[in-house]
Amino acid sequence: MQRTSLFLALMALLAAPAMAQAQTEANVPASLFQSIGKKGGTLTLSLVSSPQSFNYFAVLDNNSYTVLNNVFDRLITLDPLTNKLYPDLAESWSMTPDGRTATLKLRKGVKWSDGQAFDADDVMFTLDDLASNTGLKANQSALFRIGKEPLKFTKVDQYTVKVTAPKPYGAMLQVLTFVPILPQHKLAKYNPVKDPDAFSKAWTTNTPLTDIVGTGPYVLSKYTVDQKVALVRNPYSWRRDPAGNVLPYMDKLEYLIIKSPDAQIASFRAGQLDSAPISGSQFPDLKRQELGGAKFRVIRGVGLNNPPVHLAFNQDARDANLKKAFSEVKFRQALAYAVNRPRIVDTVFNGLASNPGFGVAPVSEWFNPLTKTMLSEFDLKKAATRLDALGYRDTNGDGVRNFSGGGPNVEFSLLHAADSSIMPGIATIIQSDFGKIGIKVNLQGVTGSTVLPTAMAGNFEAALGSFGDQPDPQLRKDIWQPGGALNYWHRAAQPAHEGDTPNLSAMQPYEKQIYALFAQAEASGEQKKRKQWYDQWQLLFARNVPVIMIAKPDSVAAFQARIGNFYVKDNAVITSNYTMYEK
């Protein structure tokens, strides 16, 4: 009897570690799972161009990032459903009450794909030597700066890292969701701080791929120039699904390099791609095929980042009359009534767009619900009466309004991307409707990549632009805070030197208010107060229309019916390369 119990106790002792391992809890967002998947298979996706480099911080290239995001992990990630912070390489964190210091506990037992242990040294190396290193093309030091002072990172012990801000910084944890952690033991030898040039030449696309190690779900296995990037499951992957199974489900992940969007859709329809990036214009056709029995699914949802389109007026226009008109809040409000949002959504976006917020995505927790009804209705009569009241009347009877006092015609050019699938359509609709109320718009279509540089040089009268939304408004202050580097419609408010205090004297009263709200919210760690300040900003935005917000494209996606865990929940398209599986 005694012997058996001793034996049992021994067995229990021996089995304990094994059982603990089998019962590992899920460590990825639960929203990623529509169902528990099964192991095996190859996931085939597409890239529009060859990756330029495999060195994350030395390259500004979305194709590289798309590939490398499967190889490297961040400290914190976002739950795709709620857009709230979720543990990644950092298992937990705590903030001091003053909002200046965050302490992050790193996940223990994580290994790089070559078997080396991951710890705080890798994090310190990445944050200090790479992400903050202004010598590297893709450094993120701008994210780490509050005013002119940078965040400070300190190693507490092997698995603890502390982040300290010079003053309270509300978006401190948010910025960590942008930084992939790279291996110190592979990269420190290139001396990124002393010799950023030499470091940039490491991990280029002709590097032996075994040298590129990560903690992510996949590792690079083979790159065939201009044709395919192949990845395989990371043997040391630490991710587990709610049932305790190792993630990723798929054994292999392959990116076919297909440059033309039409060729991508063709490959997708031929069954070679498991999922293809599609645009609103392709949605109806593919949906019809799905309903006609094709073996794929097309879904739509409302995304957070999807860049909403806006119409901006150059408040520093060279033409004095235009400058005066564009700086007038009432003039911009009047024109806002002449923007036919429903028609733009219907004809340009095929109905696959929704109302934008004012600087914040309506699905974001930072969105101010009061602004929901503040987008102006399409009402040409109202627009015309308001313009009449402001003194812009057609004094010479040529059908175009004149600046007050019998001045020249109210006429301006509208800068937009001629090669975009949406902008020319929007521009034409605006031109036609503005024409009906006696405002003459001349279309100025240019190559997409030159729109923003042209606008930022102040070389425009009106422009159609778009900036992606971010979860925390702090991350978009360059755009929406007057005087910001991307606040191109009122360049007079920008500082003479980047990073200096903006030209407050050039700002209108509401702009000064917004400027102050952003500055307050930036320097506070109290999320409730920050929310109130950003709510106020959105109200000011809605009332003063610095730019006219037009429409926010929906997220659309297409995938093969045999793929699981690719779905829509609460209007969000949910998917990840490590939770998709073959049914």
Next chain:
Amino acid sequence: MIPTLLIISLVCFAVIKLQPGSFFDQYRDDPRVTKAQIDAYNHRYALDQPNVVQYLIWLKNILFHGDLGYSFANDRPVTSMIGERLGWTVFLSVLTLLVSWLLAVPLGIYTALGQAAFSNPRKTLGDRVAIGANYLMNFFGYISMAIPDFLVALLLVGWLLAHHKTNVGGLFSPEFIDAPWSWAKVKDLLSHLWVPMIAIGLEGVAGLMRQMRASMLDVINQDYVRTARAKGLAPRTVLWRHAVRNAVNPLISLAGLSLPSLISGTIVASIVLNLPTIGPFLYDSLINKDQFVSMALLMFSALLLLLGNLLADLALASVDPRVRFE
């Protein structure tokens, strides 16, 4: 040749520099990159220097260091990037060249000879067939010349999709792209290869065929052909030794000119059919203002043109003794 290349390089450089801004300027709208950083990059690669200075630096590096420059986008020397893309490019263009020549020259000869059937006052059945075939080929010749290669490519892809085929782009099925060579891989290659051959090759066939036909028609009415016939030579000998040999001369010069199409010839079709050739690489570099890549490829193209001309002259000399004496 060297002065020509120098002038070409000057023109290329000037044209590239006509676009405003540099490679790094496209990052100005990227919140991650500060203005100071962009200025630093422009300074590091001398992009802030006057254009003349930039040109001279570029020239100096080539002449004294054999250095074609550096791809800003890829952080790699241009030479190695071109090197890894050259294989498939050469393979595809040599193959299309061969296919279009092997089809076009006999077809050109055939249609030219068919012309005789028209003038035959009492048309035999054979004559009627020849006339019919002639019309048909001329018709297809015009059509394929009128339709751009990328449109043919799109139509072919549409047709394949409608018939539930999977070889809709690229040179291999996904699983064979990085597989080691085997019979299965070769078979897979062949099943994909005919699509670009038709799309890219056909355009060339039509043009070449009409060239060959015109120059054949010139030649078969010449006195020396009549003399050869009158001498009682076999029709076959007359055709190949006297007529074709003279008629093919302009085509040889034409072949020399088609060498640079190796790089720029199939940009659009390559993008549509997703072929791993160098064309899209040139296109991207021009769009991105990755100026040393563009310069290297344009110079390479110019060099090929000059080389092609040289080779054509040599080939012509070996085919046509009259050229040698001049």
